[in-house]
Amino acid sequence: MNIFEDRKLMGLVFLFAIFLTGIIYYKAPLSGVIIMAGVIIFGSLSLFWKESHIKLAGLVLIVLLALSSIYLNGLKFGIDFVGGTRIPVMLDQAVDQTTMNEFVQTIKGRVSVLGLSEVKVRAIGDNQIYVEVPSSDASTIDFVENTLSQQGVYTGVVDGKIAVSGDHIYRTTISALSGSQLLQNGKGGVPDWGVAFSVDRQGAEQFADAAKGKQDYPVYMYLDRPTDAVLFMDRTTLKSTIPADSNEKEAMRSMRNALKLENSDIPVYISDDIQNDTNISAATNRTRAIISENTSAQVKEILKQRGFTLLELPDIKMMPEFQRTASQVLELNRLEAVGLLTAPILSAGITSGAPNSNFIITGGVQITDPTLKAQEAAARVKSIESILKGGALPVQISLGSRTIIPASLGSEFLKLSLITIAGSLVVIAVLIGVRYRNLAATMPIVLISMAELAILLSILGAFTIDLAAMAGIIAAIGVGVDAQIIITDELLKKDEHHTTREKIDMAFSIIKTNIVVAIFTMVPLLFSRLLSGLLLVEIIGFAESTILGAILGYLLTRPAYAAIVEGVLAREQKEKPS
Amino acid sequence: MGAGWGFYALSCYLPVLILMLPNIYRGNYKLLAIAPLLIIAVSLFFIPSIKMGVDFQGGTLITLSMKDSVDADQLQSQLAAEGVDATVQVFHTTMGYRTEIEVPQSKDLVKAEDLKTRFNALLPRVSQLEVAVYSNASYNDEYTQKKAELDNMSDQMFALAKTDRSRLNISGTNDLQKRFSEAYNDVYSNYQESVTGPLGRLVKYDSISIQIVSPVLSASFISSILIISVWAAILSGILVFLFFRTIVPSMAVLTGALCDVLIAMGAMGMFNIPLTLASFAALLMLVGFSLDTDILLTTRLVKRKGDPVENAFDAMKTGLTMSVAAVVSFGGLFILSVLTHIPTYYEISAVALAGLFGDMFATWGINAVMVLNYVEHRKVKQ
Numbered sequence: 001m002n003i004f005e006d007r008k009l010m011g012l013v014f015l016f017a018i019f020l021t022g023i024i025y026y027k028a029p030l031s032g033v034i035i036m037a038g039v040i041i042f043g044s045l046s047l048f049w050k051e052s053h054i055k056l057a058g059l060v061l062i063v064l065l066a067l068s069s070i071y072l073n074g075l076k077f078g079i080d081f082v083g084g085t086r087i088p089v090m091l092d093q094a095v096d097q098t099t100m101n102e103f104v105q106t107i108k109g110r111v112s113v114l115g116l117s118e119v120k121v122r123a124i125g126d127n128q129i130y131v132e133v134p135s136s137d138a139s140t141i142d143f144v145e146n147t148l149s150q151q152g153v154y155t156g157v158v159d160g161k162i163a164v165s166g167d168h169i170y171r172t173t174i175s176a177l178s179g180s181q182l183l184q185n186g187k188g189g190v191p192d193w194g195v196a197f198s199v200d201r202q203g204a205e206q207f208a209d210a211a212k213g214k215q216d217y218p219v220y221m222y223l224d225r226p227t228d229a230v231l232f233m234d235r236t237t238l239k240s241t242i243p244a245d246s247n248e249k250e251a252m253r254s255m256r257n258a259l260k261l262e263n264s265d266i267p268v269y270i271s272d273d274i275q276n277d278t279n280i281s282a283a284t285n286r287t288r289a290i291i292s293e294n295t296s297a298q299v300k301e302i303l304k305q306r307g308f309t310l311l312e313l314p315d316i317k318m319m320p321e322f323q324r325t326a327s328q329v330l331e332l333n334r335l336e337a338v339g340l341l342t343a344p345i346l347s348a349g350i351t352s353g354a355p356n357s358n359f360i361i362t363g364g365v366q367i368t369d370p371t372l373k374a375q376e377a378a379a380r381v382k383s384i385e386s387i388l389k390g391g392a393l394p395v396q397i398s399l400g401s402r403t404i405i406p407a408s409l410g411s412e413f414l415k416l417s418l419i420t421i422a423g424s425l426v427v428i429a430v431l432i433g434v435r436y437r438n439l440a441a442t443m444p445i446v447l448i449s450m451a452e453l454a455i456l457l458s459i460l461g462a463f464t465i466d467l468a469a470m471a472g473i474i475a476a477i478g479v480g481v482d483a484q485i486i487i488t489d490e491l492l493k494k495d496e497h498h499t500t501r502e503k504i505d506m507a508f509s510i511i512k513t514n515i516v517v518a519i520f521t522m523v524p525l526l527f528s529r530l531l532s533g534l535l536l537v538e539i540i541g542f543a544e545s546t547i548l549g550a551i552l553g554y555l556l557t558r559p560a561y562a563a564i565v566e567g568v569l570a571r572e573q574k575e576k577p578s
Numbered sequence: 579m580g581a582g583w584g585f586y587a588l589s590c591y592l593p594v595l596i597l598m599l600p601n602i603y604r605g606n607y608k609l610l611a612i613a614p615l616l617i618i619a620v621s622l623f624f625i626p627s628i629k630m631g632v633d634f635q636g637g638t639l640i641t642l643s644m645k646d647s648v649d650a651d652q653l654q655s656q657l658a659a660e661g662v663d664a665t666v667q668v669f670h671t672t673m674g675y676r677t678e679i680e681v682p683q684s685k686d687l688v689k690a691e692d693l694k695t696r697f698n699a700l701l702p703r704v705s706q707l708e709v710a711v712y713s714n715a716s717y718n719d720e721y722t723q724k725k726a727e728l729d730n731m732s733d734q735m736f737a738l739a740k741t742d743r744s745r746l747n748i749s750g751t752n753d754l755q756k757r758f759s760e761a762y763n764d765v766y767s768n769y770q771e772s773v774t775g776p777l778g779r780l781v782k783y784d785s786i787s788i789q790i791v792s793p794v795l796s797a798s799f800i801s802s803i804l805i806i807s808v809w810a811a812i813l814s815g816i817l818v819f820l821f822f823r824t825i826v827p828s829m830a831v832l833t834g835a836l837c838d839v840l841i842a843m844g845a846m847g848m849f850n851i852p853l854t855l856a857s858f859a860a861l862l863m864l865v866g867f868s869l870d871t872d873i874l875l876t877t878r879l880v881k882r883k884g885d886p887v888e889n890a891f892d893a894m895k896t897g898l899t900m901s902v903a904a905v906v907s908f909g910g911l912f913i914l915s916v917l918t919h920i921p922t923y924y925e926i927s928a929v930a931l932a933g934l935f936g937d938m939f940a941t942w943g944i945n946a947v948m949v950l951n952y953v954e955h956r957k958v959k960q
Contacts, residue, residue, distance in 0.1 A: 092694065125794075125799070127794060170708070172702035173705050173706065404787075406784055420910040467923065471927070474908075475908065475911070478903055478904040478906060493892075506882075513821050517814055517817050518869070518870065520810075521865045524807075525806050531806060532805040532806065536802060539855045
């Protein structure tokens with residue numbers, strides 16, 4: 001039969017093409033998910049369509065998929081195999097799962113700023129996080145540790161005076177307002193979101209002093225506001241952000257207003273103009289010039305000559321956001337380059353000059369769609385909360401002592417592990433050959449096991465292969481061979497009452513039971529987080545690889561093996577002179 | 579490396595041995611249960627002496643890899659002289675030497691952690707009260723009392739951290755919280771320093787790994803694996819009953835698995851394999867593996883026609899071949915663990931090998947006897 005007329009086979013090839021495109025397009029770790037989906041879909045199809053050649057084709061195509069994923073994306077190994085440094089981060093108190101996930105995301109964000117790819121952040125229990133850096137270079141690690149332990153400093157500025165500073169805020173009092181609290185705080189309209197916090201006595205006095213009579217002024221909320229710095233804006237970037245009803249002059253004025261602070265103003269200039277303005281120079285020998293990384297080399301050179309240290313930021317951080325207050329004044333609302341994250345407007349109630357310890361920041365959202373509006377409001381609340389807390393970390397952290405695994409040691413571990421896998425495979429093949437004295441029927445076991453190995457590696461390697469996962473892969477090979485032994489046993493048995501098909505069915509009834517039970521004994525471990533609230537990161541890889549091995553075996557490799565052995569036996573029988 | 583190839587070469591002969599086995603189920607097969615029962619009795623004796631690993635016991639495990647060997651006893655007494663109560667073990671691996679130093683849970687650290695938990699629980703109330711007192715004096719009594727409690731905890735923490743509170747010049751609750759956190763970090767790093775400091779002076783190492791498991795973490799590990807074990811037991815129990823739908827064979831299958839786990843745990847006690855997360859994972863996997871052979875046996879005996887004694891013997895030959903294949907894999911892993919001394923590999927492979935060994939006895943000695951007996955009685959009734 002012409003293979004192009006075989007619709008089922010063509011269907012498989014078509015699916016293969018889709019999966020392959022997915023792997024090329026999405027890369028790791030999604031490629032691992034795609035191969036897993038491939039195993040399940042191809043596997044179900046080959047269980048459903050009983051033809052031998054479909055079963056074999058399914059396996060071959062999945063192996064091709066696995067190999068191309070390994071070729072394109074490579075395999076990711078844990079630091080135990082590639083060397084690197086593990087830094088434990090201890091949380092001040094145990095947190096729930098949602099908070100923990102946020103924590104991990106925030107730390108990932110912080111570390112990714114450093115341009116270190118492949119940094120792994122994962123939760124251990126409910127009060128510890130491991131940060132794993134694939135490097136053992138001391139200065140890199142110091143840098144990571146500093147970034148991790150750094151706590152932001154919050155300052156609220158009203159009209160050039162510090163009104164609130166993080167030191168005076170009771171961290172535990174920072175909370176989002178509930179719906180009914182929002183209703184109570186509505187003056188001429190219910191705000192969409194609100195955050196309450198309390199300050200100590202000094203903080204109350206400081207605020208009263210700074211905010212007195214400043215109704216309708218914004219509180220510029222800074223996180224880590226730079227000192228001794230000058231901001232240089234690119235004209236085109238600035239223009240693109242100015243509202244239609246305004247102009248460069250007004251925008252520059254509002255930026256100067258926002259950036260002033262007793263003794264520590266951040267002056268603003270247009271970088272395109274500095275050639276002509278010879279008065280601009282660095283105040284001290286440590287003055288930083290905050291500029292866009294896309295600023296022309298010429299301008300950068302001039303700034304350096306005038307004594308600045310350059311701090312080059314991506315354009316996205318250099319884009320100011322403006323807002324108009326109720327009295328139609330244009331105010332700067334956000335400029336990440338200087339740590340200005342938001343600027344809520346002071347309401348009349350708190351600008352009387354009387355010390356007050358309890359504060360509420362409220363605001364509106366200009367979105368009409370209710371779902372989007374609620375989402376945006378929640379996001380605003382979260383961001384204000386985290387700014388007030390001096391950064392995005394919900395509880396205080398401390399760093400534990402680092403573990404360093406030299407790269408040479410790791411690669412030696414990996415080499416020996418791979419030798420072990422190969423050695424076990426060869427020995428199992430010989431052993432089964434000796435046991436059944438039929439190499440033609442047993443050599444496929446090696447091929448099938450190698451296919452299994454390639455698929456397992458490609459799926460697990462799209463995430464991370466750590467020590468536990470590697471142990472699981474070695475175990476899966478041994479256990480995987482077992483089912484093939486059952487099949488061989490049934491098929492080679494001198495039993496004239498049953499046909500080959502019946503023998504295979506008998507073997508599979510045992511295998512099916514085995515695999516289901518084997519999976520279900522490991523499943524509680526895989527879902528440890530769901531069952532006990534604790535993800536056992538150290539050994540989850542072991543559960544993953546043994547379960548994957550079992551599923552893979554049931555759906556694809558065992559049926560394929562049975563198909564091969566069946567074919568071999570049929571040929572032998574034909575050749576036998578009867 | 580030589581040991582590895584030797585093991586592999588030897589295991590190739592095992593199938594020949596399996597082929598030469600006589601049918602052990604002819605005659606009074608009930609006697610076969612004696613050997614496994616003896617092994618289980620011995621296991622039960624050793625189970626209480628299973629050593630808890632650092633995961634479940636808490637404490638500190640320091641692993642050093644180094645080029646030159648050190649004398650374990652000497653290092654241990656040197657550390658003791660520095661005030662570090664530790665157990666030192668030195669292993670030779672293909673990549674130099676590996677030294678494991680186990681330090682029991684530090685009392686200071688346990689206390690500091692307890693203080694921190696209580697402090698953090700009380701802090702929000704004190705902050706609230708402090709603000710409330712500004713405007714309403716009626717909260718004064720409660721505030722003074724709660725604040726005193728908080729101060730008392732802080733004093734204890736400062737004492738642990740050996741910081742002098744009077745020199746800190748603490749201005750308010752906010753400041754207190756900051757100083758308290760700092761003091762906790764000091765206690766923690768003092769502790770680390772007290773262990774790693776002397777080590778740095780005493781030995782030269784290439785890499786160091788320090789695993790500190792706090793009492794809170796070890797407690798949650800323990801509760802977590804208990805829950806997982808219960809779920810695994812319930813799930814596999816239900817599944818087995820669903821497959822066989824008769825009491826005796828199902829019970830036989832589960833008995834086989836239980837005996838297997840008992841034997842593996844006995845081996846852990848006997849050979850000093852610590853119970854860690856890794857060895858726990860291996861035990862779980864053993865349940866699955868042991869059910870493999872049990873189900874093979876029970877299916878062939880209960881669901882198939884023919885002479886049960888022949889069937890049992892056939893199943894045994896298949897099952898032993900399976901076990902040998904698994905022994906090859908885990909044996910490889912075990913040798914690898916001896917060469918590298920990676921604890922995860924060692925714990926998983928050692929437990930698995932012990933369990934596979936136990937499985938051969940439990941399945942073909944106990945489980946087979948139970949099912950054979952059941953099948954023959956069923957025949958007599960018919």
